Amino acid sequence: MSNPTLATVITGASSGIGATLARQLAQEEAQALVLVARRQDRLDELAAELKQQHGRRVEVIALDLEQPGAASRLMTTVKALGLEVDTLVNNAGFGINDRFGDMALDRVQGMMQLNMVALTELCHAVLPGMRARRQGRIMNIASVAAFQACPRFAVYGATKSYVLMFSEALAAEEKRNGIRVTAVCPGATDTAFHDIAGNHGTFVSKLMDTPQTVASSALSALRGGRPVVVTGLLNKPLPFFIRLLPRAIVTWFAGILVEREKTA
Numbered sequence: 001m002s003n004p005t006l007a008t009v010i011t012g013a014s015s016g017i018g019a020t021l022a023r024q025l026a027q028e029e030a031q032a033l034v035l036v037a038r039r040q041d042r043l044d045e046l047a048a049e050l051k052q053q054h055g056r057r058v059e060v061i062a063l064d065l066e067q068p069g070a071a072s073r074l075m076t077t078v079k080a081l082g083l084e085v086d087t088l089v090n091n092a093g094f095g096i097n098d099r100f101g102d103m104a105l106d107r108v109q110g111m112m113q114l115n116m117v118a119l120t121e122l123c124h125a126v127l128p129g130m131r132a133r134r135q136g137r138i139m140n141i142a143s144v145a146a147f148q149a150c151p152r153f154a155v156y157g158a159t160k161s162y163v164l165m166f167s168e169a170l171a172a173e174e175k176r177n178g179i180r181v182t183a184v185c186p187g188a189t190d191t192a193f194h195d196i197a198g199n200h201g202t203f204v205s206k207l208m209d210t211p212q213t214v215a216s217s218a219l220s221a222l223r224g225g226r227p228v229v230v231t232g233l234l235n236k237p238l239p240f241f242i243r244l245l246p247r248a249i250v251t252w253f254a255g256i257l258v259e260r261e262k263t264a
């Protein structure tokens with residue numbers, strides 16, 4: 001059998017930050033791309049655009065990563081395509097702006113499955129190949145929500161704290177094996193995330209970065225081997241100030257930022 005082709009797998013590539021990362025990667029790097037999300041039509045459209053504009057090999061895998069076992073099905077499909085993962089971008093994720101006790105349990109479970117479990121399983125699946133080649137890159141999309149408790153985003157914030165802590169530990173463990181791991185912490189970014197979360201009319205939704213700025217900072221951090229990057233000039237000092245302030249004040253303020261305006 002011929003050697004597998006090295007590929008970049010991007011989850012959540014059908015919109016927002018994931019689609020933007022795919023466009024920037026297709027422009028700047030030569031690897032085959034694998035685009036993953038649930039909406040096949042949007043992935044097909046993006047794949048056609050990238051093939052036409054950059055002449056890249058682009059594969060589409062339509063998959064619901066909230067389903068248990070989805071990560072393993074994804075890796076089986078990638079292998080069957082004759083591809084080996086050199087770069088994994090764990091970007092798919094969502095949040096909901098609501099009080100935890102008012103949220104449907106199945107949405108909470110889906111969020112934890114997608115934001116944490118699928119991400120972790122995908123990292124676990126790609127490590128053996130990367131270790132054997134002594135080369136590989138993993139980008140995990142966390143959030144500035146990772147740095148403090150987030151009222152109205154209690155579970156979402158906690159999933160992103162998990163992503164940040166897990167990724168930093170993984171970066172430290174795998175450096176000796178030639179594998180780079182970067183946790184990306186964007187602030188509010190102008191994507192469909194806020195429609196899905198029900199975040200409009202909140203203070204944070206008025207201070208958005210573009211997905212283009214987030215994607216280029218994320219890629220330069222990945223290429224530079226930085227374990228953590230906070231994207232956006234206004235967001236960069238946040239972790240420093242959060243460490244200085246009393247936790248109760250930080251938690252209260254985080255809640256204010258995502259409180260929805262009252263409608264009459």
Ligand SMILES: NC(=O)c1ccc[n+]([C@@H]2O[C@H](COP(=O)([O-])OP(=O)(O)OC[C@H]3O[C@@H](n4cnc5c(N)ncnc54)[C@H](OP(=O)(O)O)[C@@H]3O)[C@@H](O)[C@H]2O)c1
Binds near residue numbers: 015016036143189
């Ligand atoms: N936008 C922000 O303000 C912000 C800030 C910090 C961090 N982030 C993080 O950035 C990442 C990307 O979000 P975004 O802002 O680009 O939002 P987005 O435009 O809503 O993109 C989310 C992506 O995840 C995919 N996805 C959602 N559920 C999925 C599932 N069950 N299975 C497979 N794919 C699924 C969506 O595709 P389908 O619907 O087609 O499946 C879509 O491609 C997320 O991890 C988010 O938490 C966003």
